[in-house]
Amino acid sequence: MDRREFIKSSLIGAAGVAAAPQLMAEDVYAGTLVSGTKSHDGKAGAVSTGVEKHLEVSSYVKESAHRIPVVATADVVVVGGGAAGVAAAVSAARQGSSVLMIEKTNYLGGLWTGGLVLPVLATHGKGRNVPWDKAVKGICSEICDTLLEKGWAVNPLNPRVDPEATKYLLDKMIAEAGVKILYNATAAGVTMSGSRIESILVDCNTGRLAVKCRMVVDASGDGMVFHWAGDPYEARRYHMTVMGRVGGCPATNTALPVHEMRIESSGTREAMDGLDVFKVSEMQQKGRIALWNKVEKMKQQEGYENAYLMEVAPTTGVRVTRVLDSLHNVTLEDSMEWVSYPDVIGMSGVCDPFMYKGRKITRQERPVWQIPYRSLIPRETRNLLVAGRCFGYDLGITWDAREISTCMVTGQAAGIAASLAVNARCAAKDVDITALQKALTAAGVRLNF
Ligand SMILES: Cc1cc2nc3c(=O)[nH]c(=O)nc-3n(C[C@H](O)[C@H](O)[C@H](O)COP(=O)(O)OP(=O)(O)OC[C@H]3O[C@@H](n4cnc5c(N)ncnc54)[C@H](O)[C@@H]3O)c2cc1C
Structure with a gap:
């Protein structure tokens, strides 16, 4: 079932009540570039750069220099x-590295769970020699198989997926892998030592703290870390959607693991600047x-008298903002031709x-x-390695490249590569590709057509 069918089926019971499903892929024009490559007020490591590209700035104030306590090293x-x-x-923790994760909310899953964008898409496609092929294996399969097995996902x-069950599973997985988590902690900048990130600055209710690191994975979705570090990127415009879930519906919706729940959405059709x-x-x-108004209307329909707005997604549905200009950005053309890369991950x-091409x-x-x-570097x-919706891909493939499964593929590779770089004391770009591919294969990742 595709996204259109998913949204349709989650609206089945509310037919005639809810607005027709909007924001389908066919209506979407590839994102429009809104800002150029360099984030700049000049200094790598500055806490905030490039704002002028997105907001009208009237003047500037100066933050006084101050010492920031280092509270952890990983x-x-x-x-x-x-x-x-x-x-x-x-993945990094399973390779034996000490791992600290910084998350600004109090749950895992980001847009997947908190944004209520529940279907894991882009897992299959047309194979080179077979009509339909499973492309995404590894940790994505591991998570999805567990969710399906437990009845916390369907299809x-x-x-x-059931978003709360997924948050639970992800929390359990990071705990079992030995990842240390800082919730309610917003990464707020970096300090640099030459072209290396020396520490990540973190804002939380304790104050501003610093965490020292050997390798960093930018999985912020918005490319916060490469922005602070001064690496080139593009900021793209896309349409946005606020998702919500409705409870108390007739328990007939087999398109979701929680049958009495419906997914609703409201959003823009035009591309917007998510920054x-x-x-x-x-x-x-x-x-x-x-x-809220949709659900009020829905309640007037027979069978929906007990419907209620269970939750507006706590994570706002911004699809794309900064996208890395990596050592080799994935192109739509390559993706259409089964192009093989020597450094496939x-x-x-x-x-x-x-x-x-008109078809x-x-x-x-x-x-x-x-x-x-190279698209993660x-x-x-x-x-620094980059994973998820902000890794390096060109404008044409923006729709496909940020799907949940792809995010997990890039995440798994970035985690294993970061760990290899720590062990080899080398830069991300110098990681031994054969060793990386061997570790990925051992972790169940599919590499070849
Ligand atoms: C409305 C909408 C519908 C979609 N529909 C689908 C779909 O049906 N199927 C599909 O496969 N994909 C869909 N997608 C795309 C997909 O959901 C996302 O691209 C994907 O989940 C992104 O994962 P990520 O880990 O890269 O980023 P995110 O999910 O954005 O995760 C980033 C995490 O970083 C945290 N963070 C950000 N900044 C900081 C900071 N400074 N400090 C600490 N933490 C920080 C955030 O809180 C978040 O937890 C949809 C996206 C949207 C917006």
């Missing part, structure tokens, strides 16, 4: 506990009000139908595609 620091961050942290092809905090806030506010598959590519036609290690910072 081999690998993972910024962000979404699908990519969890995959990275668990083996593109599992649609304009004023606009995003306004859209979040409008989305909440729209969802995993594969991905199909999300929705889309237009390519609509159906889900059955869209090839599975490889992801090269920033151009300048030596001890």
Whole structure:
């Protein structure tokens, strides 16, 4: 079942009540570039750069210099506990590295769980020699198989999950792997030593703290770390959606593991700048009000008298902001031709139908595609890897490259590579590819067509 069918089926009971499903892939134009490559007010490591690209700045104030206490040291620091961050942290810890994860909310899964975007898409696609092939294995399969086995997800092809069960499972996995987690802690900047990140600065209710690191994985979704470190990137515009879930519905919705729950959404059709905090806030506010009103209307329908707005997604549905300009950005063209990379670290598959060279590519036609290690590597910072929706891919493949399964593929590779770099005392770009591929294969990742 694709995204269109998923949204339709989650609205089945509310047919005629809820607005027609919006924001389908076919309606989506590839993101528009809003800002250039360099984040700059000049200094790598500055806490906030490039704001002028997104907001009108009237003047500047200066923060006084102050000492920041170092409260932890880890081999690998993972910024962000979404699908990519969890995959990275668990994978690095399983390789024997000490891992600290910094997460600004109090749960794992990011958009997947907190954004209520429940179906894990892009797991399969057209194989080179077979009509339909499973591209994504490794930790993504491990998580999805567990969720399916326990009844916390339905639909083996593109599992649609119970968000609370998923948060529970992810918490259990990082605990079992020995990952140390800092919840309610917002990474707020970096200190640099030459072209290496020396520490990640963290804001929490204790105050501003520093965590020393040997390697960093930027799994923040928004590319916060490579932005601070001064690596080149693009900031893209995309449409945004506020998701919500409705409880108390007739228990007929077998498209979700929680049958009496419906997923609702409200959002923009046009591409928006997800780095304009004023606009995003306004859209979040409008989305909440729209969802409330939808449910009020829904309650007037027979069978929906007990419906209630269970939750507006705590994570705002911003799809894409900063995307790394990596050593080799994945291109849509390569992905359509089964191009093999010598440094492949995993594969991905199909999300929705889309237009390519004037022709609509159906889900059955869209090839599975490889992801090269170089697409996780920033151009300048030596001890940084990037995973999830902000790794390096071109504009044309933006829709497919940020799906949950792809995020986990890049996360798993980034975590294992970070651990190898720690052990070899080398830069991310110098990690032994053969050793990386061997470790990925041992961890169940599929590398080849
Ligand atoms: C509305 C919408 C619908 C979608 N539908 C689907 C779908 O049906 N299927 C699918 O497969 N994909 C879908 N996607 C895409 C997919 O959900 C995301 O691209 C994917 O989940 C991103 O995972 P991630 O780990 O890269 O980033 P995120 O999920 O964004 O995780 C980033 C994490 O980092 C944390 N963080 C950010 N900044 C900081 C900081 N400074 N300090 C500490 N922590 C920080 C965040 O709190 C978050 O937990 C959808 C996306 C949206 C927005």
